[in-house]
Amino acid sequence: MRLSTRGHYGLKAMFDLALHYGAGPVSLKSVAERQNISGYYLEQLMAALRKGGLVKSVRGAQGGYVLARPPDEINVGDVIRILEGPIAPVECVSELKVAECDQADRCITRTVWEKVRDGIARVMDSISLADMCREEERCRQGRKS
Amino acid sequence: MRLSTRGHYGLKAMFDLALHYGAGPVSLKSVAERQNISGYYLEQLMAALRKGGLVKSVRGAQGGYVLARPPDEINVGDVIRILEGPIAPVECVSELKVAECDQADRCITRTVWEKVRDGIARVMDSISLADMCREEERCRQGRKS
DNA sequence: TTAAAATCAGAGTGAAATAGTAGGAATTAA
DNA sequence: TTAATTCCTACTATTTCACTCTGATTTTAA
Numbered sequence: 001m002r003l004s005t006r007g008h009y010g011l012k013a014m015f016d017l018a019l020h021y022g023a024g025p026v027s028l029k030s031v032a033e034r035q036n037i038s039g040y041y042l043e044q045l046m047a048a049l050r051k052g053g054l055v056k057s058v059r060g061a062q063g064g065y066v067l068a069r070p071p072d073e074i075n076v077g078d079v080i081r082i083l084e085g086p087i088a089p090v091e092c093v094s095e096l097k098v099a100e101c102d103q104a105d106r107c108i109t110r111t112v113w114e115k116v117r118d119g120i121a122r123v124m125d126s127i128s129l130a131d132m133c134r135e136e137e138r139c140r141q142g143r144k145s
Numbered sequence: 146m147r148l149s150t151r152g153h154y155g156l157k158a159m160f161d162l163a164l165h166y167g168a169g170p171v172s173l174k175s176v177a178e179r180q181n182i183s184g185y186y187l188e189q190l191m192a193a194l195r196k197g198g199l200v201k202s203v204r205g206a207q208g209g210y211v212l213a214r215p216p217d218e219i220n221v222g223d224v225i226r227i228l229e230g231p232i233a234p235v236e237c238v239s240e241l242k243v244a245e246c247d248q249a250d251r252c253i254t255r256t257v258w259e260k261v262r263d264g265i266a267r268v269m270d271s272i273s274l275a276d277m278c279r280e281e282e283r284c285r286q287g288r289k290s
Numbered sequence: 291t292t293a294a295a296a297t298c299a300g301a302g303t304g305a306a307a308t309a310g311t312a313g314g315a316a317t318t319a320a
Numbered sequence: 321t322t323a324a325t326t327c328c329t330a331c332t333a334t335t336t337c338a339c340t341c342t343g344a345t346t347t348t349a350a
Contacts, residue, residue: 001232001234002235005308028326044310057327058318059326060317060319060325061318063325088146089147090147090148091147107280108277118268120265127257149337150337188298189338202297209296
């Protein structure tokens with residue numbers, strides 16, 4: 001029941017972009033350094049996020065990446081679905097394709113996984129990058145006082 | 146965000162044992178055939194479930210496995226934790242060990258994964274094998290009428 | 291007593307996924 | 321023109337996954 005590093009690193013990177021939202025493009029290199037991720041690897045993740053429409057890129061010197069939409073219009077579920085694929089604890093209850101099932105578990109264990117899937121989706125879809133930024137701010141305040 | 150076949154097959158097997166609860170030991174071979182799982186592979190899963198205290202084994206001819214507790218005292222979370230380990234979308238929020246985190250995501254992405262973890266656990270811990278048996282019965286009724 | 295039916299234990303294996311690493315082309319600001 | 325940057329594609333070492341197999345032990349039943 002683990003996310004791969006794609007989702008893990010990808011959300012860190014998107015959160016980093018959200019913290020810099022409105023201040024121009026952020027270079028991949030700086031994100032990688034702040035978040036302690038391999039730059040080469042992060043390139044692949046950013047390519048996926050760009051193709052998925054969550055970030056826009058600015059090429060050339062002083063270029064970088066910016067969120068394609070404001071932070072309150074991007075939630076964790078969006079990021080995870082692009083980097084890890086549809087949410088599905090087991091293949092036969094994937095959010096996308098309705099896969100075939102052999103008769104025995106058509107009814108029962110399948111409904112369990114559907115509930116797990118929906119539980120995961122509900123949490124992920126209820127947290128936006130803006131929520132995360134607000135929480136960061138709250139934490140920063142806490143440390144300061 | 147996938148379960149491995151250990152959890153997938155393991156729950157099927159436990160559900161099978163629950164359906165036969167009270168009727169003596171059920172052989173691994175018969176479970177494997179009904180649930181369409183490799184017998185060799187299922188042996189490993191049953192060994193883990195036995196060591197985890199969820200099933201008891203009866204050796205020798207006419208032997209097999211029985212649930213160690215009634216179906217309403219075993220829930221999906223129990224099965225999954227034994228076969229897949231502690232619930233943890235990322236390592237640093239495992240239900241067991243409190244792992245170290247580098248400073249950057251100490252506060253924020255970490256809390257996201259904690260919420261996801263708790264969402265998964267809440268669903269899994271709220272469904273017992275007895276619930277599944279009741280649902281099976283309901284389905285069977287539906288098909289009959 | 292013996293044969294068959296089971297669990298128990300542990301080792302081996304091929305394929306796939308994971309987590310990077312790398313090189314070079316294209317683009318753009320200064 | 322040069323340096324900074326994204327873009328694209330291929331490569332690779334390691335680990336995990338999903339079995340597969342062999343043989344030992346235990347127990348029932350004929």
